[in-house]
Amino acid sequence: MGWIIALIVGGIAGWLASMVMGRNASMGIVLNIVVGCIGSVIGNWLSGPLFGIRGSVQEFSLTGLIIAFVGAVVLLGIFNLVQRNRVH
Numbered sequence: 001m002g003w004i005i006a007l008i009v010g011g012i013a014g015w016l017a018s019m020v021m022g023r024n025a026s027m028g029i030v031l032n033i034v035v036g037c038i039g040s041v042i043g044n045w046l047s048g049p050l051f052g053i054r055g056s057v058q059e060f061s062l063t064g065l066i067i068a069f070v071g072a073v074v075l076l077g078i079f080n081l082v083q084r085n086r087v088h
Helices: 002-020 029-051 062-087
Strands: none
Touching (some): 002 062
């Protein structure tokens, strides 16, 4: 059951991050889920040592959603920088 919740929460976090970063039109549901789940890993990696906060997308919690969202925004920001440098 944890994986189903992780897919749902990851999808929500990825979708919200794609809207904030202006990439919503170019991303589908599968990519939103992938970005949200990878964002959760990045968010936990960043928030653990810095703030001592951990959150999991495998259990529905506001903390886990926020951490996944922040990590997804960081991931999309890095992707935007790499893509911008590749185009020029």
